[in-house]
Amino acid sequence: MACLLALACTPVVPLAPLTARVSVPAGATTVLDGDGPAALAVATSAALFASAPVAVLTAAADPAGPAAAGPMAERIGAPLLLTPTDEDSPDVRAELTRLGTTTVLAVGEEAVRWATAAEVAARIVTDEAALSPVVAPAHRQSVLVLATDPTAQLAAVTTARASGADLAVLPGGDPRLASEHLRRPEHVVALGSGFGSPEVLEQRLAVAATGVMLPGGGQVAFPGRRMVALYGHPGAPALGVLGEQDIAGSIRRARELAAEYQPLVGEPVVPAFEIIATVADSVPGSDGNYSAESSVDELRPWVDAAREAGVYVMLDLQPGRTDFLTQAKRYEELLAQPHVGLALDPEWRLGPQQLHRVQIGSVGIDEVNSVVTWLADLTRDRVLPQKLLMVHQFRLMMINGRDRLDTSRDELSLVLHADGFGTPDLKFATWRTLHQAAPSGVRWGWKNFYDEDSPMFTAAQTMAIGPQSPVFISFQ
Known part of the structure; x- marks a missing residue:
């Protein structure tokens, strides 16, 4: 009886929250290859996360999947990855291994089927409530991610936000077309080929950072005037x-x-x-x-x-x-x-x-x-x-x-x-x-x-x- 009483009085030590580790992009300006949603999602994860004990997975072909999975990924600070397709087939399994992911939050039946068939080396859950406590990465002003289409690039954009990076949407892919003054932080990561080469983007960013405008506004002569x-x-x-x-x-x-x-x-x-x-x-x-x-x-x-x-x-x-x-x-x-x-x-x-x-x-x-x-x-x-x-x-x-x-x-x-x-x-x-x-x-x-x-x-x-x-x- 004394032993049982002693055990009952032992305090329960809470589990340490899981925390992803973000990474710093290698250079001042990075343009991520691959315009397919799944490939771009993997590339964004690789550029911004060093490790992630939890990753969120959904199917690009599922109309409701990315929209439902996005807020979850941002809340827990986890990369959002998409199941591969015939046209867009990055090695998602390899990215999960690189991240050291131990739990995959699968959103939608297709995501569950793919994760099971791929035999990912992680526990598969379908309910955010089943996750261990997770702490999202802190906001970091030193990294700015540029997107051209936040709808088509939803998974990559979500991953960027989940990593704590700032985000700017530039529909034309040219920072000189930004409607507001665009600051130039230490690192810029651009999502997709719409931004051109790193050299072109670097020059455009330098111009945008000056804030100097042409008569009539903007920093590009035509179109726009x-x-x-x-x-x-x-x-x-x-x-x-x-x-x-x-x-x-x-x-x-x-x-x-x-x-x-x-x-x-x-x-x-x-x-x-x-x-x-x-x-x-x-x-x-x-x-x-x-x-x-x-x-x-x-x-x-x-x-x-x-x-x-x-x-x-x-x-x-x-x-x-x-x-x-x-x-x-x-x-x-x-x-x-x-x-x-x-x-x-x-x-x-x-x-x-x-x-x-x-x-x-x-x-x-x-x-x-x-x-x-x-x-x-x-x-x-x-x-x-x-x-x-x-x-x-x-x-x-x-x-x-x-x-x-x-x-x-x-x-x-x-x-x-x-x-x-x-x-x-x-x-x-x-x-x-x-x-x-x-x-x-x-x-x-x-x-x-x-x-x-x-x-x-x-x-x-x-x-x-x-x-x-x-x-x-x-x-x-």
Whole structure:
């Protein structure tokens, strides 16, 4: 009796709660391969958990399974894995072994069947109440997980949250498209191929972390906005409407033009200046290149006023007998500003013996691509939002080898600008010709001429142009 009394008085020692161990991603930026839900779930578990005594398992094909299993996994801080399918078959059993899982919480009959048939080395339970006490990992701000579709990526997203990581949803897969300022923590893990390579994502994250926005918002030129621009040279009305008034008047006029287009599209219409920075000249000048180059100091007041007014600026080059890259480098100080892009005008790119208005100029694609490389590198090195590079054209022969245009640089948005004037039939003929065998990855611009078009297109007519309506409309 004494022995029994002694045993009865011995306190019951509670079992120590089970705790998963999280892991730190190997690098600053990790892009997880595999877009299938089951494969992505395993990859996320492998990236964020070192061990997990409890794992949650459900079937991807079960409509109710992931939705029911997700809250359970988050509550107990456990990875959520999906049973393999014929199309999406990661080694779930191997991941459970790596995690050291001793209990599998199977949600749904298919999950129970699979776990039993796979002979997983763990106890299988179907009720959260049957689990031993579990403590979820603590929240950790040092890890940010990026998802493109929290519904399609539900298991991976749940695992990320269960590991204590922060989560951001970026439907376009580009941090520069984030609607809010995106902080840059010590480690970023991106779910799926929609985020591109780690190198591309790293650069995009760096830009997003600056919080520097383009006029109209965001850090990607297109899509997400249209631009309507005044074209010309300050103080020179004969070269375009931008020169018909002072800076303040040009800002007002550009805003009024943009306002005409705003009701026609569902995205911001940003007023813009297209300033001819180097003007084609009938005389060779002291440098012999038949191009009159404005100084940075001459253009700076326009660029600065545009920045304060939310106006985008394009610096247009008419290089004569020199090359586009040489002239572009003259304006590096201005192009280093987020709201300044570059336009190349091959009509005014002369050969060694050519003269303006005697011959129509042209440029080889290698010269254009050298500008692409230089401007993209500048944008990358200065950690700037995406920059606009536009090339004018109204005849195919103006850009030799156009099919080799380098559209691979993520730092730039490239626009081919249809620069023809005349009757609607002539303008449409130019538009259709330019679209023939056009390089992929470009967007389109259009110019309306007050004097040379007969008649000039209205805003509604301009936006109705297909197959792709222009993203950049300029007025001369």
